[in-house]
Structures are given as structure tokens and as C-alpha cells.
Amino acid sequence: MLDHRLDEEYVALRSTVAEFARAEIAPVIGGYYEREEFPYPIVAGMADMGLFGLPFPEAYGGMGGDYFALCLALEELARVDSSVAITLEAGVSLGAMPIYRFGSEEQRLRWLPELCAGRRLAAFGLTEADGGSDAGATRTTARLDGGEWVINGSKSFITNSGTDLTSLVTVTAVTGRREDGRKEISAIAVPAGTPGLTVAGKYSKVGWNASDTHELSFVDVRVPAENLVGERGRGYAQFLRILDEGRIAIAALGVGLAQGCVDESLRYAAEREAFGRNIGAYQAIQFKIADMEVRAHTARLAYYHAASRMLHGEPFKKEAAVAKLVSSNAAMDNAREATQIFGGYGFMNETPVGRFYRDAKILEIGEGTSEVQRMLIARELGMAA
Template sequence: MTFELSPEHEAFRAVVREFAEAEIAPHAADWDERHHFPVETVQAMGKLGLFGLPVPEEYGGSGGDFTSLCVAIEEIGRVDQSLGLTLEAAVGLGIGPILSWGTQEQKQRWLPDLAAGAALAGFGLTEAESGSDAAATKTRAVVADDHWVVNGSKQFITNSGTPITSLVTVTARTGDLPDGSPEISAIIVPSGTPGFVVEPAYRKLGWHASDTHPLTFTDARVPVDHLLGRRGEGIKQFLAILDHGRIALAALSVGLAQGCLDAALDYAKSRTSFGKPIGANQGVAFQIADLQVSVEAGRLLTYKAAAAKDAGRPAAEVKRAAAMAKLFASEAAVSAARTATQVFGGYGFMEEYPVARFYRDAKILEIGEGTSEIQRLVIARDLGLPVR
């Protein structure tokens, strides 16, 4: 039994950390202030091979494991949550559905550019009245003249309106099942499709350098071969993708918590008060000690879940591990941001220090990819509790 990543994973971590500290960290505050999506840096991440980590070589990737992706997300998120989220969503939510259920033609058409970071893809699931209740989608798609005609809207869609976005995969109601419940399917809608409109970007509390838009579809027509997987299995597909995405978001949360720990520790050693470093005071030292514990616990849960996925463990086991990792790591990240801000005192309220940005970025981690309440529901049901 081991609780350490392999030497290969740690060597990869060092490469990504060097890139993050040299190419991202010096610019993160500026990008955040200007709400700027740094296309050239995203493409540089692609040249480093980050977007193609879990993609087979035949489609332009490196054929790596999911654990490597989590390492990359953690290290990017340690200095900039927006770009960490860009990577997480691009691979887990953008590439994942096509890699898992795409036809050979779909994979060969879309995956090489996505794996190279030359293009990004969005994941259109959430709607105004369809968040945690994904089956309540109101977007519809009907077949007419060998095309799907899509009408509806989506919201909070990451990587959907960048200059290099190539497609969005959306769930849509394509009919009704015999029991009267909706038949939900997944359909690939390329960027630039007439009737597909990317609405103006949101004004967000955090993740300012990440691309997030509402989308509308008005008689948007795509060929029938743009159906992803089997008709009627859209919700099943997307919920499976969310299980994997929750592990990746847990890694992003660990990155934020580690960034907060690093900043608080450095500040506690260098900031003096009453003639000594503030870290000499138990009130500060104990907060940082607790922060170290929560970072390590979140990391262990996250990489345990990633290892379960890489080992091909049963879906129920991966779902449980993903829910526990995402729940603990995201809540630990929010606490870490609060603790680090407190350690910095008044300076923690100033945008010149990264803890202020982390504080704004942290809260969404408890919401995206399924709220903390949904994670607790998944865990409770796995324990056999008849909770609804």
C-alpha cells in the first residue's frame, strides 16, 4: 500500500509547476482584473500537452492517465483558478463526451484540435430550470430533412465563447419515452451554426479569466450524424461525465487550498508584529497547521478517486469516491481561502495579494459539477439511506 504518487507523476508535476510559475502566475492578477481570457497562454498549455493527457495517441493525445490530468489541474489551479478551470472543463467536459461516446468519424474530426489545445469545447447541460435536476431540460431537438433542429437555451457554459471554441455538446429533449418521461439525447453543435448564439459573458464573482456564457438555440440545424452516442442516453452520458469531472474539480480545489497554504505560510514567516513573525503566535500557527491537514486530506481523497478511475473500478465505486473527494476538497478550499485571508489581516482584503482572488474564486467550487448538497445525497444513497 502506498499513499504517494509515482516518480513519473511527481516529475510531471515539477514540469507543470515550472510552467505555471513562469507563464501564468506573473499575469494572473492582471487577467483577473481585466476579465481577460489569455488565448495564447491556453494554446501554450496545449503545446505542453496538457489538454491531450487522457486522449489516445491516434487522436493526437499522449494516452496518459486521469491522475496526470488531476496533477496538471492542481498545479495550474495553485496559481490561477481560472486557467485551472479552463483546463478542467476543456478536458473533462469538452473532450470527455466525444472520447467516451463519439463515433470514429466524430473522434477523428474533433479530438486532434481539442487535444492540441488549438480548439476548446463546451458542455451544455445546465438551464435556468434544469441544474441539479438535469432531466428537466426544456431544450428540444427534432429531426427534419436529415438534420437535428435545436431550440432552447443553456446557462453557465464554460469555454463556450472563446475565439478558439469549436463546438458545444448539448442535452436536448428528443421525444418522450413510453412511460411519459422525457427522452434526452446529446448533440454536437459546432460553433458558427446558424441559430446558435453565444450571449454576452456573465459578470461573475470569481473565475474572471475563465470564459462563461449563456447560449441560445433558435432553429439551429446540425446533421443527424451529430448525435453523440445512442439516442435517449444523453442524461446517462452526461451524469457519467460529471462523476469524472467531480474528481477533476476536486483537484482544482486542492490547488486553491495549496495556493492559500503557500501564501499564508510565507506571510506568517515574513510579517512581523510586536517584534516577531506573526507565525510565532499560536493563534496564527494553529490555523496554518489545520490548513496543512485539510490540504493533505483533500489531496488523498482526490488521488484515491483518480486512481479508482484509472484502475477501471466499478462505476458505483468511482461515483462514491468522486463525490467524497469533491465534497471535502471544495469545502476545504473555501475554508482555506477564509483562513489565508484572516492570516493576511487587512492586506488580505486588498487585491494586490492572491488570497483576495482565491477568496472570490473559492465559493463556486462548492457549486460547480454538483453542489455540496448533491454530493451528500450521492454519498447517503450509496450508504443505503432512502434519502430523496
């Protein structure tokens, strides 16, 4: 019989993360957001809880859980704040996961224990200024010279790339040409602090202001040949797999934001009075909040379904794209409606819904735009490119 109820372990994890978010994040995150400051104490708290090691085996310092456990944690974090949630998502599904999925055993033993413990963070260097959604347009190059890769190029919008905890960034680079003339793209791990690797100043962003995002430049950066992650020439395919998984995680984050909008709107509707009554007594507000709950609920089922297929070893590319598209839409729509319910207060940065409104838009862009998700869904349905 089909049953969407969670196992006790998942329920316990969700409850623990929710309590941490309410008690440790909610009271202080507004200050970090306003100062555009990375919340090191909060990240340390998440590390102590083992969140950075959730989907990894104990042999590498992980918690022995699965990807769905990570998604549940992301949803509860984003229900309070998305900057903290994206720090975890990028650190795990984009930073550490390429090493786990495709790295050698030596690379796993070298890097994963500290990444799983949350003592260090890894980044995912795919996007370039002129590439955007066209990841195959990579211009960064890497050539072998005396047993070392020499890397030149740049990467844009890279999360967790400039913190005091950053240990490495796995980058895609053109390492040659195939027989048919197409680019051979490989993935290479570059430790933080490697000579020639420059971390630019932090971006001035619309949202996610308490997360870390930088442009990276590589000028004759030399790393050992054994820093190749996975097979030479398979870097693009590897990162597409990472992005498919990451879309489920981003969907969970979007659901968290959408549900957080419901939470805040319910609270405010019970407190705010207009024309002698709480505004929650008016059907116009009730219907808005009901529609918001429908969006969050529907998007949650979508990412649950995608995660289930992934964990059962079934194809999930289409389902991940559906989940990402539905949840990002839900986040944007709910943030807009929550801001409307709050009125003028919703336009203030110090309110959670003000932050939710600013944070929601990037969910329609990062890890594949909404247009890319529709393209993927159409292709999976058998429609010609």
C-alpha cells in the first residue's frame, strides 16, 4: 500500500532540525542578513548536529543516512532562513558529493572526513560568466604539464568558495578535444589557497545575504594530476548527475521557504487587527493562506517522489526537474502573498517575509533556471530538442 508517512528516524531528524532552526537561527539570523555576514556560529551548530555528514557512510565520517534525510533538514532550515539552508545544500550536495560519487578512495579519505564533520566546506565550480545555463560552454582550461594540471579561467556565483572553512573547489575545465571536435570537459579538485587561485570580493546580492558567494579566477593554477575527480572527459556528465540530485535538494529548500511563508502569515493573521477584527477572520486572507498551504503541500509531495525514485535506483531526472520547478514557483508565489498579507511590514527587511521575498527569486534561477527545467521535462517526455 502506498504510504507517504515518514519513518520514526526521519520524523526525529525533522523535529530536531526544526527546533534548532527556531531556537538558534530565528533569533539572530536577521542581524547576519543585514550585515551580509557569514553565520559561522550557526554553521558550527549544524556541524555539531552532524548535518553536513547526513547522506555519507560512516566510513568517511558521515552519519550513514541518505539523501532524503538531507532534504528534510534543508526544508526545516529554509522554513526559517534560506541563507543557512543553501550553505548546507551547497556544502553537501554540490561540494562534498562530487568527491563521494566520483572521487578515488584516496580523495574520499583525504577530504570527506572534515567535510562530513562540517569543519571544512567544499564548493562546486561550474558556472561561468558567459555560460550561464549552458554549462557545456565552459571556457576554463586545464592542461597536463609534468604531472600537474595547469588551470586557467574563471567561475562565477560560487557558493561557499571564500569562507574561512573552505577547503577545496571542484571545477570543470576543458582538458582537450574529442575526435568529433567537441570539448572534453573534466572535473579537477583545487584546494583553497593554491597559488594562482584568487577569490574575488563577495557579491552584492538581492537575497541569500548571509551565505558566501564569490567569483573565482585561475591563473596558471597548478594541482597534482591525481586531483582529477572521476574519469578524464567525464566531468560534464558527472556534474549533470550532481545537478539532478541537487535539484531535489533545492526543491526541498523551496518547500521550506514556501511553508515558512504559511507559518508567518498564520501568526500575523492571528495578531494583526483591521476594522475591529483579526485579519485572519476575513475570507480574503483565509483564501490566500489556504492557497499558500496547497502550494507548499503539493511541492513537498513532488520532491518526496523524486527523492524516493533516486533512493530506489530508478530514473529521476524528470521528477527532479518537476520538483524543482513546482517548488520554486511555490516559493515565489507564497513569498509574494505573504508580503501582501503583511502589508507595509512585509516590505521591511527585518521581517522574515521580507527576507523570504528576497530569497525566493534565486530558486527560479540557480541549479537550472525554470526554463531549463521545462526543457528537461519536455525531453524526458520524448519531445524533440
